Amino acid sequence: MCQVFDDSKIDGRIFAMIIDAHTHLFSPDVIADRARYTQRDSFFDFLYRNPKARIVGAAELIAAMDAAGVAKSIIAGWAWQSNDVCIEQNSWLIEIARQYxxxxxxxCTVQPNAGDAAIREFRRCIENGMAGAGELNADGQGFRLDDTGLMNLARxxxxxxxxxxxxxxxxxxxNYPGKGQLPLAAIYALVKALPDLRLVLAHWGGGYPFYELMPEVRAASRNIFYDTAASPLLYAPQIFRTVxxxxxxxxxxxxxxxxxxxxxKRQKEPDMQPFLDExxxxxxxxxxxxxxxxxxAERVFGQSVNQATGQLVN
Ligand SMILES: [Zn+2]
Known part of the structure; x- marks a missing residue:
């Protein structure tokens, strides 16, 4: 059940709903046997071999959304290295999204290095109602933004x-586990080459927004968006207003x-409410x-989705 929000009316007619545009979910297989996947994927192993690293399933996510009044979540799996694991986990994500x-x-997660197989998987996922690809991770999955595989996926x-x-x-x-080395210049080169690519840069784009003060960067970056994922671990709250x-x-x-x-320091369990309050x-x-x-989020992620699943905002 969604709560009614005090900020739900604008001009007395638009009913805004809260969408969390960056969450992670794992299939029951991964939750039940994490070790099987840490053996299959060195990046997953690096970040999740510690049993304290949280992984949750759909029921816990929905409960957290209900508690915080979040109407919808964009769910990503993990940036798996192997195309086979991507396919397996994407299939589960397709099913769970259909259930809710x-x-x-x-x-969907795709492995750019898998070439044509990655393109086929990307296409299958979008045809089955998925909203895009992500969260892709250049360091974790071992690709560069100017690789042929990534460029073809972007096309x-x-x-x-x-x-x-x-x-x-x-x-x-x-420094922290998972802090990568993807250069901002590589992102700029990608969007200059493919300015029509809709790109959501997670975690405030690693500082990329600052360079939108340069007219040529702003012009090239018209289809770049930024999400606020993990912000309290990285930035002071002023980042919102500044960006x-x-x-x-x-x-x-x-x-x-x-x-x-x-x-x-003050939170023991996953909870969407404190960051929403921030x-x-x-x-x-x-x-x-x-x-x-x-x-x-509705505008950015809703366009590839058919009407059966794409009705995010009335
Ligand atoms: Zn991330």
Whole structure:
């Protein structure tokens, strides 16, 4: 059941719903036998061999959404290295999204290095109602943005009208497991080559928004969007206002990185509420808030989805 939100009305007519644009889900197979997958995937092993690293299934995600008044979540699996594991997990994500058509919209994982097989899998996933590809991870999956495999996937994304959500990291600051080395210049080169690619840069784009102050970068980056995943672990809350001042309220998507613990000092269990409270408390206008907390995600992720699953906002 969705709650009624105090910020649900704008101009007395638009009913905004809250969409979490960045969550991670794992199939019952992975939850039941994590070791089987840590053996199959060195990147998964690196981040999840510690049993304290959280993995959750759909029931826990839906319960957290209900508790926080989140209407819909964009669900990603994991950036698997093997095309076979991608296919297996994508098939489960397709099914779970069908079980919760009003609540979940799934992204597929593809391995760009798999070449034509990756393109076939991407196409299968979009044809089965998935909303795009992601969260892809250049370091974890071992690809470069100028590789032929990635470029062909990006061309397929444009043809399919599907976005790609890409993991990014800050090039400076504290280190943490999974902090990658993807250079911002590689992202710029990709969007200059394929400006029609709809690209969601996770984790505030690793600082990329700052360079949208350069006119040529802004022009090339018109189809780049930024999500806020894991923000409290990385940035002060002023990041919300600062980035929106630079790139505008149409390009920022609220995403939590659930079930990541975002406030480890005061939070013990995965919970969407504290970060939503942070986002609501940073001084956005009602219109900005509606865009960032839901409307942008609907626009960015809704285009490739058929009407059966794509009715995100009335
Ligand atoms: Zn990420």
């Amino acid at each position: 058509p009003d609540r979940l919209l799934a992204l 397929a994304a444009i043809e399919l009208r599907a976005p790609i959500m890409l993991h990014t990291n800050e090039p400076v600051g504290h 929106v001042n630079i790139v505008g309220a149409d390009k920022v998507l609220f995403g939590s990185d659930f079930p990541l613990i975002l406030y480890p 986002a609501r408390g940073v001084g956005f206008s009602a219109e900005e808030r509606a865009k960032i907390l839901g409307e942008n």
